[in-house]
Amino acid sequence: MTCTDPAEQGSARCLQASCHCGTVRFDLVLPPGKPEVRRCNCSLCRRKGAAMLTVRVGQLRILCGSDRLTLYRWNTGTARHYFCSQCGIYTHHQRRRDPLQIGVNVGCLEGVDPIEFETSEVRDGKLDP
Numbered sequence: 001m002t003c004t005d006p007a008e009q010g011s012a013r014c015l016q017a018s019c020h021c022g023t024v025r026f027d028l029v030l031p032p033g034k035p036e037v038r039r040c041n042c043s044l045c046r047r048k049g050a051a052m053l054t055v056r057v058g059q060l061r062i063l064c065g066s067d068r069l070t071l072y073r074w075n076t077g078t079a080r081h082y083f084c085s086q087c088g089i090y091t092h093h094q095r096r097r098d099p100l101q102i103g104v105n106v107g108c109l110e111g112v113d114p115i116e117f118e119t120s121e122v123r124d125g126k127l128d129p
């Protein structure tokens with residue numbers, strides 16, 4: 001499902017997103033309903049401090065700047081963490097636990113107040129290998 005297939009979206013929301021400097025732009029399709037937003041306290045997430053929502057692979061599309069995205073991998077190297085090499089902002093990552101899931105930085109979404117999406121759910125990632 002992409003943002004160009006409105007017939008398939010139902011009440012799904014299509015959101016535009018970008019890094020801080022605008023080099024990296026992407027869009028994503030949110031399933032209907034309140035998005036599941038979470039924070040994580042693993043050694044990486046606690047440092048970047050971003051609230052994240054989850055989409056499936058294929059629901060996020062990089063529109064421009066993919067050549068400026070830097071990939072950061074650590075530990076098992078399974079998860080793929082992307083950030084803009086120009087402004088340093090974390091945009092999204094492919095999850096280790098489910099590589100079909102992509103975590104998206106809520107703060108990158110245009111027209112969305114991150115507070116609106118906030119939730120108290122914290123995933124306990126401290127014990128991740």
Ligand SMILES: [Zn+2]
Pocket residue numbers: 019020021022023024084085086087088089
């Ligand atoms: Zn940037």
